[in-house]
Amino acid sequence: MAIETQWGERLGAVIEARSTAALAGEPRAIDGVGRERIVYAPIGGVLKALCDIGDPVGADETIARVGDTAIAAPIGGTLRGILRNGITVETGDKLFEVDPRAAHHAMFTDIGQRPAMIAKGVARAIEQIHPHRASVSPTVAVPKS
């Protein structure tokens, strides 16, 4: 049993047979800005976060350092997420994300749509495994042959 986690119609679906969609998920665009709003660690090291979640940031502004390497924001907007200051990262780890919208339109708190759908799917799946009520099997009339 698995839960589909890729954006699309089947997001959050409980899948009991066959497989979930192949991993090809692209982040859903915000204002037309997709993957490029997310910044990955170019090298490994200790992260020094210079901004906090919710801060307004400008394009090319230095947001964090990994070791001695300065990492700049790819676009301007609002800092939607950043790894905790002091965490040790590996090359390729997601470091931070810029929401291209201004702070009062940006979303950086509360449960996102995709995790909410996944949670709904998980709740549905384990409800099947551990039903709250004893399930009443419907009576099925089988014609005698």
Add this chain to the structure above:
Amino acid sequence: MSWDQIAPHLPAVLGMLAGAMSAAWLGGGWLRRASDTLLSQLILVLLAVLGGVLIAEGLFAVEPTRLVGAGLLPTVLVAVTCGVAVGLVSSLLGVAGGELILPVFILLFGVDMKVAGSMSILMGLPTIAVGLLRHFGTGAVLREGPVWRMTILPLGTSSILGAGLGAILLGVVPGQVLKIRLGLILIWSAWGVFRHLPQTAPAATAPPGLHARVVAHDPEWGLTTLNVDGRTVTVPRIDLPPGSRTSFRIDDRDVTLALAMESGSSALNTLSGRVAGIDPLADGATARVRVAIADVGEIAALVTRRSVSALHLIQGAPVFARFKADSRAMTGRSALVFGLSEAASATAHRLHRDGWRVALAADAPPKVHRRNMAFANVWWEGSAVLAGTTCTRVTADVMLPGAYPSASVPFLPFAPDAAFGLLPWKSRSMHGWPSDLSRCRCGATRPLPSAAVPAMSLAKPAIWRSKRSGANGSGR
């Protein structure tokens, strides 16, 4: 209109222009930081005030008077102040501000009505331009293509049509009447804004279970006696020592209602209360009767409408709610969610809200960047709030039976097996636990063929391991 007419008022015009342009610029910047609620409230007040001003202008003929002294300094000071107010209104509401500029010129500076009209247009253009530039700069709206297509172009085109129509109408309908109508429209739209102001959202809480304390176990019959605020409730045996707290919920289909405390029923539990409400269901035959049990809470019973009538149940009527000692009444379904990612946090949040006893566990600092959209900060800060639900880090000593369930979701800073050993409900069942937990990983580093995953479905209590690799980017 000639230069001679405007020249004497030049200090006033320039002063106001300076005030309005700077306020429009600052207002645009402030706009991007202010909360939506505050903005809505501000717009509400401004619309109402503007409406009032317009109606007043329509009702009373405006005579040019000069209230401000003739000196250059008072003129400029007053002009700048008024300009700031006009600029703020202009940038917030997206209007030229003529409704405000006109009365200022006519009433404060004694400008002739027609000259004032031309001057207000002169002033309105630069003010709007500055505000627009600022909005472009902050990228509030205009960068988005769809906004242009969906709202600005259609609205703009229809406004131009409307303006043409209006100009024709202007010749027919007296200006005063138009002003009063416009004022009424503004106040009406203020009312619209007011109605859409976000009401304080009800906090998302777990559906109410009844809180109880374990009194004693009855090994002979395999039952446990609970104390529910002074009343005794018997349920199938639960593995908690006497004195520990727990909670349970009663399925409304398991509850029957009676007018007398009679014996000779198989239902072990009876609580007396009063009818708090009767909600007929869509099927037309049944109704959910809510019974308020003093100091305890509400129990709902699903009964037929015929029974409601036969028992003369009305709000406030005394009634006995009886229910069986059903193991399903215990909110004993438990889940351990592994990880602090957004998906793991949302899952824990959801299950907690659905009445599951749920705990989160993780054994490494979460590499979660959208920390405020998850419970991730609990790792460092000891507690975190997500959509109204608090998650609190607990340690082995606190995690004794009785300290749970609680209003918050416990976070166990341990690996799944260790965390699972700490849970008070561990005795329930360990069989079917997947021998290799790492196989349960969902995510990208090692994508699993679905055939490998069903191992999870055997896990009891359910464990949901949600850990996503950093390199596997899926934005929200």
